[in-house]
């Protein structure tokens with residue numbers, strides 16, 4: 001059972017043992033633990049609200065979302081940015097770009113199957129196991145039991161068969177059972193649930209930090225420790241009348257329609273990656289199903305999510321908060337590559353590996369201001385890649401600086 005796999009973050013969160021709730025009534029310690037239990041229950045409920053479906057009424061009440069700026073046909077989603085960054089000479093990569101890796105059908109994208117996508121992160125595997133092997137069977141069993149009881153009550157105690165109604169109004173045994181059994185079920189669910197929450201919100205030290213910013217209607221990504229910044233737009237179809245003549249159109253190598261993007265987020269395989277998620281206009285949601293991530297992106301707030309992916313490949317997601325007219329057209333594509341390839345990709349973007357000296361004259365303001373978010377542990381191959389970084393400047397960063405958001 002996947003649920004039973006030991007998550008690799010276990011050592012880092014051993015301090016969470018305090019979360020084991022033991023009811024020792026009559027002492028101050030027990031009150032403290034009950035307080036912990038209530039706080040945990042509140043945290044438990046919070047993600048459910050944060051991960052409300054895209055049709056959540058809370059989003060539609062956002063003033064900016066309610067009055068979207070409809071882009072004229074054939075023009076970019078954002079007046080300051082072209083639809084495809086690669087179409088602009090100023091955003092040409094410094095070094096040769098890596099060849100586009102084709103996604104694997106059925107992995108990291110919807111394929112018509114029922115159920116959850118195959119999970120590729122430790123938290124995702126634990127959560128999917130919890131859902132598939134505990135919650136879903138429990139829901140099915142409870143539903144069947146309630147249905148059977150309902151049918152028995154309807155048939156056996158119908159008026160026709162009982163002309164003189166029973167006058168019973170109380171049965172202590174049944175009342176104890178129907179109180180205790182649900183309590184035991186809830187406790188049984190709470191234990192793996194709180195453990196999962198602890199893994200989700202107690203991330204191990206990150207090897208790489210990526211800042212994700214939602215815009216109407218595209219995503220931008222900053223690698224503060226690497227001096228890499230770029231915008232990511234959906235690739236339009238070849239016959240889309242709104243596609244500009246110089247815009248690259250989607251091919252099968254890029255990914256499925258409505259999910260393929262012009263610039264993917266590239267992260268190293270087997271490394272802990274922390275996403276810092278925010279937005280600069282309305283509420284968006286950074287969601288990648290195969291990573292078990294659905295994190296609201298709120299203007300003025302920083303939220304975080306973490307992943308560790310051991311399987312190289314391409315994984316797709318979408319904005320999952322109703323954010324305006326082109327909400328459905330701001331997909332997310334994450335490409336997981338071996339660390340050496342990641343270093344090459346960083347170099348191709350004019351960046352440098354964490355801990356390496358930024359290119360002379362670089363304009364990577366993000367790298368300077370975001371230094372605090374950089375984690376002490378550099379990605380593997382960092383020193384090797386540092387010598388490969390040929391870029392005197394980072395045109396992507398320069399271009400973003402001019403956008404004046």
Ligand SMILES: [Cu+2]
Nearest residue numbers: 284285319323
């Ligand atoms: Cu959005």
